[in-house]
Amino acid sequence: MHLKLPLSLKGMTTLDRDQFKQTISVPYVNIPVECIQSSKWKNYLLCLPSLKNVRDLQPILKTHKQVLFDPDIIENKEDIIKKIPSITKYVEESFDFTPLAITYENYSIEQVIKAILPDDLGKDRPINTGSGYSLIGHIAHFNLKDAVLPYKHIIAQVVLDKLTHVKTVVNKLHEIDSVYRNFELEIIAGEPNTIVKCRESKAIFQFDFAKVYWNPRLSTERERIVNVLHHNDLVFDVFAGVGPFVVPASMLGCTVYANDINPESVKWMTINLKTNRTKKSSNEYHVFNLDGREFLRTIVFPRIESYQKNIANDNEKRWCLSDNKIIILMNLPDIALTFLDVLPEWLSENIEEKQQWILPIHIHCYTFSKADNPDEDIRLRLKTILPNINDNQISCRFVRQVAPKKDMMCVNIILFDKKKKETRNECDEEKEEKNPTKRFKQDSSE
Template sequence: MHLKLPVAVKGKTTLDREQFQQTINVPYVNVPVECIQTSKWKNALLTLPSMKNVRDLQPVSKTHKQVLLDPDVIVTKEDAIKMMPSIAKYIEESFDFMDLGVKYENYSIEQVIKAILPDDLGKDGPINTGSGYSLIGHIAHFNLKDAVLPYKHVIAQVVLDKLVNVKTVVNKLHEIDSVHRNFDLEILAGEQNTIVKCRESKATFQFDFSKVYWNPRLSTERERIVKILHHNDLVFDVFAGVGPFVVPALMLGCNVYANDLNPESVKWMTINLKTNQSKKFSNQYHVFNLDGREFLRTIVFPRIESYQKEILDDKEKRWCLSDNKIVILMNLPDIALTFLDVFPEWLEKDCEDRQQWILPIHIHCYTFSKAENTDEDIRSRLKTFMPNISDQQISCRFVRQVAPKKDMMCAKIVLFDKKHNDEDHPSKRFKNDSSE
């Protein structure tokens, strides 16, 4: 139901819980216990945080319960009968109204914050007024705009009160560091502890949230990638962070090569890989602390060449891995496309047996786009770094909206795929200009 919000707390920067006490008048009906589960209550029940809508009768009855109904929906006995005809008999016998005490505990986070913040906040455009936050382990993470900052501590206290699993509330202070992908944060309330544990894709992750990058809003995208991986796929993650892609990949039995420039990310990624390594598979993981281009040039490309050669030279391995692929992940949306500039120099280089390579290479490169036609925008920018790539090798997919008119996208580039026609084969496309 819609509770009346107290006026006295408007614009306050400290939390006065007593002001949220009030008495409401709600309808109720007494029904046999066996009707509680079998009746279709639809939207008729009173629903408030920390408030039971099915209660013991006074004096206590072993056969009947008292059910509280929503006064916004049920105004008369006839309303109740119309919505719940199966218990019409009991509504006729016991339907009535009662006064009910409501406290601070019975308001939602959004209701309390709405009551406190000035009504004119957001008049110049949408802002995060406190209802938008991310949960990372025991941390609630805000990204509050300047207009809301005078109320940041009271907002944090409300969240700490209302969410039992939250022990620390933080606010982002600056934009993400483009080098190490972390940001400064301020602890607004709760414990001074930023080392968190969380679960995703059946894996457990541990890291210091103040020193690494982790975005729970990308969990759906990460799970989507994990679902297309198979046992014995070769997976390279150029910007691996604390391992949200490579840890589940290792658990699936993929061969993993993971890299990040942030040494703190490498530290926690190593811990997460070791913690979640599957006993079912003997696959190994390899962790690096390199610049992305250096990782591609010195680790990824040489390993791809040696792996393809191993498969060509071993008939049994060639047969076993015929349905597998090589996956290169590049999730650094601000600048990931620019790192594609190292691919042409590799693909144009002479390499023995390249035309016979067995495994296709799938590159998943993430980027942002503010263009009206995001597909056209991404293809155009991508081709400035990989000019010889064909349109047939590129596909673009929407991931999420990160801001108004700013989308996160995934560009998938396919190389050495036998399913393509001969004229689309990358070994022919990536010849030197002089030889064409």
């Protein structure tokens, strides 16, 4: 239901909950308890926070309940008979309107904030007027623009009132630091506690939100990557943060090598890897605090070479791990693509030996694009970094829009995928066998 709020609320900077009180007229029908089907009528019921739309009759009559309907949808008796014909009998008997007292508790966060903020905010260009926030454990995280800052404390108080599990409200002050990937924030309401605990991918993560990077809006993407991992995959995370990729990977039984340049991230990632150990996660995990390029050169490349040789020389391992893969994750969208400049030199060394490798290597590298055609834009940028990579080794996938005309993309680069090549050749052979006439004509013309 659309609730009209008093204009006197506009510009309020100190929360006065009493000013939200009003009385509205609501249609109702008294219906026998056994005939009430709230789930089927949900599109027509009065739905407001902290309000029961099916309530006891006064004086208490246990056989019937009073069902409240949305006055924006049900304006008269004919409306409800048309929309819910099965209760026509009860509509004829008891349909009427009742006065209903609405209080601050019956408004959503968005409704309260919209009622308070001046209408001209965001008129020139869209801004976060306070209804957009992220939840990280007990923290509600805002990124408020300057025009909204005079109302930040009242916005924070509304969130604390409405979300009982939120204990701390913070606002981002500056852009993300490109080295440690954290940002300065201020606590605008609630407890001065930024150490959080949250659940994702069946794992529990702990970290200090003020000192590390964590974006809950990437949970779907992280789940997508985790879902393609298998037991005994080899996973390298160049910019691992507190472990949202590698912790669930370890729980699945992958061997994990995780790195982050931020020592605070490494500290919490180690804690998260330890606390989420399962019977499946008996494989090794290794944590590093290095620059991304150094991690690739000194840890990733040597470990891949050693692992591939080990499998090639061990027939039992070669058979057991034939369906596995090596994953390299690079989630630092601002600059991750530039770190791929260490690949060409490594790929050119001992190329004949590398061609015999058993396991394919999948590189998932995240980046931003402001181009109308992000796929084309990314491929052009990649050609300057990896000139010898073929187009068919690259695929680009949209992840999410981070700002108007700015998309986050995932680039998947596949190296040494012999199985894919063999499958393609087998398919070609099958096509030829299924169409012998076509093949015969080709042969006869030569």
